[in-house]
Amino acid sequence: MSSIGAVFSPYQHPPEDFRAAVHAAEAAGLSQLWLWEDCFRESAYASAAAALAWTENLRVGIGIAPLPLRNVAVTAMEVATIERMFPGRLMPGFGHGVLEWMGQAGARVKSPLTLMREQLPALRALLEGEEVTFSGRYVNLDRVRLDWPPDAAPAVYAAGEGPKTLALAGAVADGAILTGGYSSAEVVDQIARVRAGAREAGRENEPKIVSYLTAAFGDGAESRVREALGERGIDDDRAAWGDPAEVAQVVRRLRDVGIDDVVLSPAAGEPDLGEFFRAAVEVERLIG
Template sequence: MKKTDRSGSVGVMLPRDLAPAQVLPYARRADELGFDELWVVEDLGFRGGIAQAAAVLAATERIRVGIGLLPVGARNAAFAAMEIATLAQLFPGRVDIGIGHGMPAWMRSVGEWPASPLTLLDEYLRAVIALLRGEAVEPGEYVALDAVRLEGACVPDVPPLVLAGVRGPRSLAVSGKVADGTILAEPTTPEYARAALEQIDANRPHRLVGYNVAAVHADAAVAIDAVRAGLEWIGEPDWAPHLAPLPFADEFAALRRESGSREEFVRRLPEEWVRQLSVTGTPDDARARLDELFAAGVDSVVLIPVGADPLESLAAVL
């Protein structure tokens, strides 16, 4: 059950490496504890996003399920729309779909990185959204659909939200023009959320979902120590847009350059930076951080659990 009123939604991520026997119990427990949303990921070499979403939707009663995200180079847009429409019809009002470029290194490794990622993203988003509305789609430069549409019986009464999972300014602008919302990867700080919303510049309702690594404990020091492990990657170049709006961005970059490894880097992060780059500390600390994110325009904060017994401890913020 929810314990407090909030101005936004709080979700939790299904860990990508969770043991198979734990996946459905984890989803059911998240539902029971009162999380608003459960998000599944589709990282190369792990589990498929659509299959995970179908399984956890069938295993739960209430919780909204998001897929974050489906890479545009991985599936034909028509067949992706068919899968999405099926989920939306079987579980109406409970599905959100994230679509994005995919990590460049991953997509290159499978031979699916286009010459113009922005063009592909734009065409793919438009095609999937149109198909989910029952509209026909004509060929583009990358999305080569020839008057394709979903059969009337397979068009959802209420199409699910299609969000773009992106981070660069031009990709954010595409999201603002085309998508129903945007997914910001971790770390989503209030500063980054505000900067992203300026670049999105949507002229219609636009849902903003922000991921954050999270650990919560009655002893703030325990939580902060635990959450560091989830921040190892954020010093790498792909995460630069997340850090640019922060007052300590230059110092952060210098620390990463000076550190011989990701482990050393994350160990040397000042506690105040760790607090700014995650949702952590005591339950009161974490709730205060959620309020700051909601005030910055984030509609849904998705917590990426770190540490032992993650669901039970994170539920303390609800």
Template sequence: MTNLRIGVMYDRDWAPEELPGFARRAEALGVDDLWVVEDLGWTGGVSAAAVALGATERLRVGIGITPAPLRSPALLAMELATLARVFPGRLVSGIGHGVREWMEQAGVAPRSPLALLEETITVVRALLRGERVTVEGREVRIEDIGLVHPPAEPPPVVAGVVRPRSLELSGRVADGTLIAEGHGPRDLERVRALLAKGGAGEDHTLSVFAFACVGDDPDAVARALHPSTEGHGAWLGRPQEEVFTVSGSARQAAGKISALRSAGADTVVLRFVGPEPLRQVEAVLGAVGR
């Protein structure tokens, strides 16, 4: 699968202190990317990315995703610039709306989530390019701010979005789009059409998260996946059996990764469930010829 990046998610439920060792082992296995999570109450995405980058030498680390309402765009750009200068070419920053209920719990729910996301991504990208920024937007207000230490190589800023208007927004303002777990090849056809409608060019990347479980016992694989696919099916508004996963034997999992690639994915990030996730990583990488 030439040119396809294969990544693994460090699940939000795994202990933060075990991240450095996991990152080193994933890198040794040949994984291209490691993605960390920022969900309210779990772990901070920027700090987790710094831990993973500092523990490894070549691994690209993605932040998936920082909720725009929780982050000042000026501060977020400062944090990303620091990481991008210390670890050039090894960072991807995902930004999204955030779960509405969580944003309300934190007291930061915006009046217009679409405006906030667009303005945040636009400001962060401009600051990372070394520009001085003044914005009087619906949600973001910035007056004559620039970074003293912008990175020579600005990291990609991708939008983690699902809904049609948000996908169009991503095509308009982001370097790429990150698609949540449960979306399969047929979903990616719709996604690509909406991104193009927003103005995405050929350099706009498409990364896909996918629940993954690899094993030779189909019943054990199904049992391991069940809580994840049940909850995500409810969130996506589709039957549980229609929640796409990269699962089954290693060969079957490799076939599903290939299908995502054929549908336009540039990066597939596997969110493993079940025992021994690194053993599962190794099996998948072997099946895809890595």
């Protein structure tokens, strides 16, 4: 069964809005709440830990945190600490980050692909409790082992849009996050690239695929989507709007082409985030 998640956006909401949103998500019965770490807004790990502490059942996805901002050993410590405190409820995801922002922070690298190729295998090994020694272009570890690795390492996701990054996500991560805004026909090609990368790397398990989908419910839903994505964004199931049944139709098309979990991202101007979460839960029930 596909799971349906929803987004808490750091663009539309300051940190002080987060607690009420998390409680609304848990009260609605939402399966997954996703957040991300765009510069220079809100910390992914602080937010994820807080959300998990405030709830009992909600799973929290980080989709994504930028790889260049942290040493991989620090990232492993962050993820392992949260996973040990709240087992099985964190879904950490990583990406290149916006290059301009990485430059502003003094963290821009010449080869984001090389950074991902080095960081994610090292991160996954550390989370598995392995001792890691590695000398690369960006990652250099000397006998590093976590004192408190998680009992079971969480799946590590990688996000991407370009063909090389999608293939690399399949090769070095447990799952891939698609950014949304694409038609189901375009998504077929993206999934194929992820799976091809996994096969070429000799991965035994097929990567899990998560995709964002801009959505709006209720009065003015279509106009909010048009404002968010423009005219092209509402064609060919690049977004969804209407009542939960209409949104579920688009989600089914994504599921049918190979998306495992769909994360509904509220269009700008969403008037009631709690109601959005309740509608997302109804979508999940309808596609169950």
